[in-house]
Amino acid sequence: MSIVDKVVDKRGTRKQAQAYLDYLWSPAVQGIIAHHHLRPRDKGVLAKHAAEFKPIKTFTVEEMFGNWQKAQDTHFSDGGTFDQIIVYRK
Structure with a gap:
């Protein structure tokens, strides 16, 4: 929210x-x-x-990817992780 x-x-x-x-x-x-x-x-x-x-283990974007831009590029750019998952599911 x-x-x-x-x-x-x-x-x-x-x-x-x-x-x-x-x-x-x-x-x-x-x-x-x-x-x-x-x-x-x-x-x-x-x-x-x-x-x-x-209890759950949490993490920050910085801990996992270095920064928000790198996370965006890795997962949501053209051909990124999200695109690969969607293609796999089709």
């Missing part, structure tokens, strides 16, 4: 959009998210559901 500046500025809804995002990240809503088997981002809620959500 994100706020698209151009949209909220045009509509005058930035305050409402920010309030909605803040609400989604609240522990109460994160608890509902976990109840429906989606991994919560709130550490306290995640701890309460530790049996269901085992």
Whole structure:
């Protein structure tokens, strides 16, 4: 979820959009998210559901590819990984 500046500025809804995002990240809503088997981002809620959500190893684009441009070129340029997967599936 994100706020698209151009949209909220045009509509005058930035305050409402920010309030909605803040609400989604609240522990109460994160608890509902976990109840429906989606991994919560709130550490306290995640701890309460530790049996269901085992730890996962995460990484950054920089750690895996060096930078965003290299990741873009490798995976999404013409003939990149994405194109190869799509061709393989056809």
